[in-house]
Every structure is written in C-alpha cells, then in structure tokens.
Amino acid sequence: MMDFARTRKLFYMPDGVIYLDGNSLGPLPHSAVERVSSLMTHQWGEMLIRGWNDAQWMTMPRRIGDRVGRLIGAPAGTVVMGDTLSIKVYQALASALDLVEDKSRRVILSDSGNFPSDLYMAEGLIKSLDRGYVLKVVAPDEVEAAINETVAVTMLTEVDYRTGRLHDMKVLTAKAHAVGALAIWDLAHSAGAIPVDLAGAEADFAVGCTYKYLNGGPGAPAFIYVAPKWADKARPALSGWLGHERPFAFDLTYRPGDGIDRMRVGTPPIIALAALDAALDAWDGIDMADIRQKSIALCDLFIREVEGKCPSLKLGSPRDGTQRGSQVSFIHPEGYAIMQALISRGVIGDFRAPDAIRFGFTPLYIDETDVRAAVDILADIMTNNLWDQPQFKQKALVT
Amino acid sequence: MMDFARTRKLFYMPDGVIYLDGNSLGPLPHSAVERVSSLMTHQWGEMLIRGWNDAQWMTMPRRIGDRVGRLIGAPAGTVVMGDTLSIKVYQALASALDLVEDKSRRVILSDSGNFPSDLYMAEGLIKSLDRGYVLKVVAPDEVEAAINETVAVTMLTEVDYRTGRLHDMKVLTAKAHAVGALAIWDLAHSAGAIPVDLAGAEADFAVGCTYKYLNGGPGAPAFIYVAPKWADKARPALSGWLGHERPFAFDLTYRPGDGIDRMRVGTPPIIALAALDAALDAWDGIDMADIRQKSIALCDLFIREVEGKCPSLKLGSPRDGTQRGSQVSFIHPEGYAIMQALISRGVIGDFRAPDAIRFGFTPLYIDETDVRAAVDILADIMTNNLWDQPQFKQKALVT
Structure with missing residues (x-):
C-alpha cells in the first residue's frame, strides 16, 4: 500500500483532534495560507487591476x-x-x-x-x-x-x-x-x-x-x-x-x-x-487507485472496530467497500448527542438528521492509528453513556 | 471638507502608482491580508468544521x-x-x-x-x-x-x-x-x-x-x-x-x-x-455625503485639468457632477493605446471598448495631488504622442 506520510504533513491538524469530517470540510493545507497571503500582497496589492492579465x-x-x-x-x-x-x-x-x-x-x-x-x-x-x-x-x-x-x-x-x-x-x-x-x-x-x-x-x-x-x-x-x-x-x-x-x-x-x-x-x-x-x-502524483485502496481499508477497519466495541450502533452504510464512498455512518436515535460528545473529546465527525453519525476517511491525512484511537473514544462514550448530558443535546445552527 | 488622510493609510499603494481604477478593482486594504490569514489559520485550521458555528x-x-x-x-x-x-x-x-x-x-x-x-x-x-x-x-x-x-x-x-x-x-x-x-x-x-x-x-x-x-x-x-x-x-x-x-x-x-x-x-x-x-x-464612521463632496471635487478637477491640457480628448461623461457617478471617461479613437501608455507610466485607469479611457475617483485613498500628477502624465503622453508605439497597441485578454 502506498505510504501517505508525505501528504499527511501537508495539512495542519490541531493537537488532540482526530478529524473524521474531511468529507464535510477538508483541513487547512499549510501552503494555502502562504499562497493566499502572497496572492493578496504581491498580486492584488502590487498589480491591482493588472492582475487579471499579469497574474x-x-x-x-x-x-x-x-x-x-x-x-x-x-x-x-x-x-x-x-x-x-x-x-x-x-x-x-x-x-x-x-x-x-x-x-x-x-x-x-x-x-x-x-x-x-x-x-x-x-x-x-x-x-x-x-x-x-x-x-x-x-x-x-x-x-x-x-x-x-x-x-x-x-x-x-x-x-x-x-x-x-x-x-x-x-x-x-x-x-x-x-x-x-x-x-x-x-x-x-x-x-x-x-x-x-x-x-x-x-x-x-x-x-x-x-x-x-x-x-x-x-x-x-x-x-x-x-x-x-x-x-x-x-x-x-x-x-x-x-x-x-x-x-x-x-x-x-x-x-x-x-x-x-x-x-x-x-x-x-x-x-x-x-x-x-x-x-x-x-x-500531485497521487493515483486515485491508491486512495481507494487505503480508503476502503480505513473504512473497513472502522466498521469492524465499532461493531466490535459499540453494539448499540447500527451500521448505516453499505458493508461492502466497493459499494461505498469514503465515509461510514452509524445509526442511533441519540446520534446528535453522541456526536457532540465525540467532538468534545476531539473526535470530529458530523451528524445528519435524523439519526446518523457520519465519519469521513481521507487517506491523504488520516491513518489506521487515527481510526483505532477514534473508536476507543467512541467506545468509551457508548459504554459509559457519556453522551447523555444536557450540553450535548443542545442543537447548534449548523449540524 | 472631511479629511481622508486616515482612510488613505488603510490601503496599500505600490510606489509610483496613481490608481484611478478603484472603480474596477479596489486596492488592497492592509488589514485584509492579516484578516484572511487569521481566519485561515485560527478558524479554518483550528476549528475545522466547527467554524460554521464557533466562528x-x-x-x-x-x-x-x-x-x-x-x-x-x-x-x-x-x-x-x-x-x-x-x-x-x-x-x-x-x-x-x-x-x-x-x-x-x-x-x-x-x-x-x-x-x-x-x-x-x-x-x-x-x-x-x-x-x-x-x-x-x-x-x-x-x-x-x-x-x-x-x-x-x-x-x-x-x-x-x-x-x-x-x-x-x-x-x-x-x-x-x-x-x-x-x-x-x-x-x-x-x-x-x-x-x-x-x-x-x-x-x-x-x-x-x-x-x-x-x-x-x-x-x-x-x-x-x-x-x-x-x-x-x-x-x-x-x-x-x-x-x-x-x-x-x-x-x-x-x-x-x-x-x-x-x-x-x-x-x-x-x-x-x-x-x-x-x-x-x-x-466605519464615513458619511457618504462627505465621499460625494470630495468625489465631485476630484472629478471636476480632473475634467478641468484634462480639458485644459489635452485638447484632443473629448469628455465622455456628464459635465455636471450631480449627473455623474464617481468616474470620468474621455473619448479618443486611440483610447486603448493611450491607456496602455498611461499604465506604463504608473497611472492606472482602464479602457472600455470602443474608445473610452475611464478613470475612477475614490476619496478613501485618492486626493487632489494624485489627480494633478495623473493629468500631467496624461498631458505629456498626448502632447508628445507617446501612446503611438506598437507595444501599447497589443490587446490583452482583459482590458
């Protein structure tokens, strides 16, 4: 399997975060800050209207x-x-x-x-x-x-x-x-x-x-x-x-x-x-076949681990990797609160009404270690009903 | 008249440029670079998807x-x-x-x-x-x-x-x-x-x-x-x-x-x-009436100066400031080349087909000194036919 250590380094990831929501908003590529800043300063600033041609x-x-x-x-x-x-x-x-x-x-x-x-x-x-x-x-x-x-x-x-x-x-x-x-x-x-x-x-x-x-x-x-x-x-x-x-x-x-x-x-x-x-x-240089191979492996691992450790969560995605994109959902009537509890522990996925918690697997910057760590936290939340707290049930504007 | 020295300092202006095209693309506000950089780093980077709510x-x-x-x-x-x-x-x-x-x-x-x-x-x-x-x-x-x-x-x-x-x-x-x-x-x-x-x-x-x-x-x-x-x-x-x-x-x-x-x-x-x-x-704190007063004064000055110094240019805008926005056009069959010559001398306006050279007057960062300096360069170009050179006649993608 291709090694994605190179691409992982290209993205900023906050300490303590396992980001399984790149299917909603991808993380910040380090180079984007400098690129935008440079465009604003050297192109917009210096060239002004000429940027339309000169840049x-x-x-x-x-x-x-x-x-x-x-x-x-x-x-x-x-x-x-x-x-x-x-x-x-x-x-x-x-x-x-x-x-x-x-x-x-x-x-x-x-x-x-x-x-x-x-x-x-x-x-x-x-x-x-x-x-x-x-x-x-x-x-x-x-x-x-x-x-x-x-x-x-x-x-x-x-x-x-x-x-x-x-x-x-x-x-x-x-x-x-x-x-x-x-x-x-x-x-x-x-x-x-x-x-x-x-x-x-x-x-x-x-x-x-x-x-x-x-x-x-x-x-x-x-x-x-x-x-x-x-x-x-x-x-x-x-x-x-x-x-x-x-x-x-x-x-x-x-x-x-x-x-x-x-x-x-x-x-x-x-x-x-x-x-x-x-x-x-x-x-650049990435073959989508390599992405696919790792994506399926990560999703399969996640499903296997969650099903093993969180029996109350029901798989909401196709089990067969070839029938699935690069994301996995689990169903639970308290999905919203469970996702808020996960986020409070640094595992970021999202909730899709009415009852799905959704996780995206993005080989460019997510690996097996992340998946295992995320499931351990999810298992702790489920086993100990840690989601059952008022602050996790308050709906935000954007879910 | 209100003093716009404060707002002028808020914008970046390259050395040697008199920018009379803020009616097409306004110049870079210094604070925008930092604002965008900060949003990318501290909001997109740190908050990730949570930015939709938290920021x-x-x-x-x-x-x-x-x-x-x-x-x-x-x-x-x-x-x-x-x-x-x-x-x-x-x-x-x-x-x-x-x-x-x-x-x-x-x-x-x-x-x-x-x-x-x-x-x-x-x-x-x-x-x-x-x-x-x-x-x-x-x-x-x-x-x-x-x-x-x-x-x-x-x-x-x-x-x-x-x-x-x-x-x-x-x-x-x-x-x-x-x-x-x-x-x-x-x-x-x-x-x-x-x-x-x-x-x-x-x-x-x-x-x-x-x-x-x-x-x-x-x-x-x-x-x-x-x-x-x-x-x-x-x-x-x-x-x-x-x-x-x-x-x-x-x-x-x-x-x-x-x-x-x-x-x-x-x-x-x-x-x-x-x-x-x-x-x-x-x-913030700007009254559009003050903008209007200065804008008309700058446009009137520009028209007066150009008509005095460049008799071959024909006014393409209403002479009465109350009938005009914050821009002035002059008409000349060689308008495209004239504008290119102006830009090569640091006076940036734009050309609008078929024959208009167009100048925007933006009180936030343009003042009387700019207007007089721009007209002096325009007068030099017109008096000495400096626009009549092949490099000024080559059409760019964006005019």
Missing part, C-alpha cells in the same frame, strides 16, 4: 478546472471552476433539459439520497420553466428500474451524503442513454474520495464542490464538467459575461463562448481559487 | 450584508451577500417578474448603458421562461419615456459603467411604480461611490458587487437587497439549500426561508467574505 487570474477557473479534471476522469478543457455547487446543478440541469432529444419528456429522475440542495435547485428550475416538468424522487435502489422512456434527465449524486452508498455511474449512465435520457452526476462526495471516470462512463454533465475531499476551504468554488459532445451545444441558462464569446467586447447581446467557457458566469473568486489551487498540490 | 461563518452573509446595507440606504436585515453580481441579477429579475401584479406584461426594460452581463442574464432567463418576455434596450436618456403600461420590470444600472451617467433612482422607480412595474437597480458603480437611498427611493430589488468601491478583492462576493414589502413573497428561482427555511433539516422539498435569507443559495465563500469584511472597516 493570469482570468484563466484560473480553467487551469484549476483541469487540475480537478485529472481526479475525476475528465479530459483537459472539459471542467471549469466557479460559483457554488447549487448554481452548477442549475446550469447542468437547464442545459441537459435543453439538449435531450425527445422534448416531450417531462421527468427529471433523482433519488431520496441526493443532497437536498440539488432537489431544491431542480424544483426552482421546474417552477421557472413552468412546462410541466416533474421531479421524480425514488429510493436509491429503485433508480435503475425507474429509468425509462419518460425520463428526460437523471440527476444523481454518485455517493449518498448520508450513507456513503455508491451508485454505479457507468451502468446508470448507460441505462439513461439507452432510453434516450441524459445523465448528470453530482460528485460532491466523489471528487478526491474515489476514482471517477467521467469520460469512460460517458456522463453528460457533472458538478461538484471542492471544500470536502479537495480541501479548498470553507465555501470553496464549485466545478462543472460538460461532455465534449455537448460542450458547444449546451445552453448555460445562467448566461453571464464571462461565458460570452468576447467578454471584453461588451456587446449588448449574448453569444456563448467556446465549449466549457460558456459555463462561466460572473467574475471569478480569485482569493478562494488561490486557496484551492494550493490545496490541489497535495494531489 | 459564526454561517451568518457572515447577513452580518456583512448589513454593513453594505448601511452604505446604500438599506435597513438592517434587507441585504445578504453571496454569489456573483450576474447571479444576483438573475435572482432579482426572476423574483420581480413573479411579483409584478399584471402578469400579462412582457417587457423587461433596460438601457444600452447597462452592464452587458445584466442584459445577458436577462436574455438567459427569458429563454428559460419561454413565455414571450422581451428585453427592451433603449438609450439611457430614453428610459423614462419608455416606462409605460407594457413594462413588467425596469432593470437599470444606476451609474453607467462607461460614462458615469447617473440615473435618477427615485424618479425612475416612482415612474415604474406609477405604471405598475417593479424596479431593479444594479449598484455596481454606486455602492461606496455615491449616496444611495434604496429605502427612500422605494426600490424593489437591488444588486451589486463589492470588488470596486468597496475594495473586497478580485471576485469578491455580490449582494442583493429585497424591499421589506417583498421579502417574504419573493421566489428566489435559484432555490438553494441555504435559502431553505431549515437547511439542516435536509428536507426533500424546498420551503423558502424568512425574508432576505431565501436569497442565499449555496455554501457561502468564507475566505472571500473575510477579506471583504476587513475592507468594510474603512467605511
């Missing part, structure tokens, strides 16, 4: 898009950064509905394991379009059977944010194509977590965020992938000036830019992109 | 929205930060079209002095809606006459990005309301440039960016204002999870949050918000 800010969304693309099986020039994941979902869905051949179809197919914001954005788009589109939400294991000739677009998150259950992107995309539908994939819990092969799976669109496994920082920019076959045909819906063929001609009418560039909208968030760019350095 | 990241878009609100006449709780200006235009327009009483109206009225991205976003929305909406673009001085019973929404930028020509927000909004239309205002070149009274003008929606006069940094987050009367009725169109009534309930269906919160979409860009928050400190 090549304007092309950052494409350059960084290519770096992300390498991790998700996207060819160079097919990914661009910008906005938030929710905005990118909207663009992908609006484009896909436009491109689907049979315009009479009205079903957007998703599942109840999709992240709610994706569903909300689809709802908002459907209301705007007011053309009778229906968002059909089935159980995750019913998706494949529900892909039929009524479906215009499938809109799925590859890895279920609560359970870690993994959809088979290749199989479901092929099924969508076989019935004449287009496939959109949300890679929020995939990018940097598992090997993804967008080109090989012939996905039509993909979107994702970069603050989880890619460690870009709180609210880091999102990405969108458009398959080369659609790149010059897709209508971006959110047609902003930086997606225009010639933004600085300041024409009064919109002409979409070439290929993926048309998915750009407004002025890119340069400071945030600098942090992300620094974070992506950790991935 | 109150989740409420930053509202807290900072209130700080911006004070500068644009918006009551507390009516402004929220997020996304880019183009995205916020889309939200405002989609909401306004929904709210207008007479649903048979099909005209969105704008003018040729609006920033192209606003027009592009409207085009994109119109195509999505596919309900026969028409974007009617008239000359800026024809706007008032064009506001009639066919108009659903007026969508105007208060200060023309090329000429600085100022629309009368109060008069045009009243006219829009008189005919039963709603009024959206883009404050890109207003916020921090001139006194704005959104509440007094009874504007329905307003949007703006923060990287110009508010000095938030390249690609800093945008803002949106919704009039209190619409706040609980507006449909955000881009209905993301952070605009949901209870984001962390992870419901499968969307319920808009209270008031301005529903205009939030995805996860907020915390690092960028920290830079902006630091930049806004410069505005």
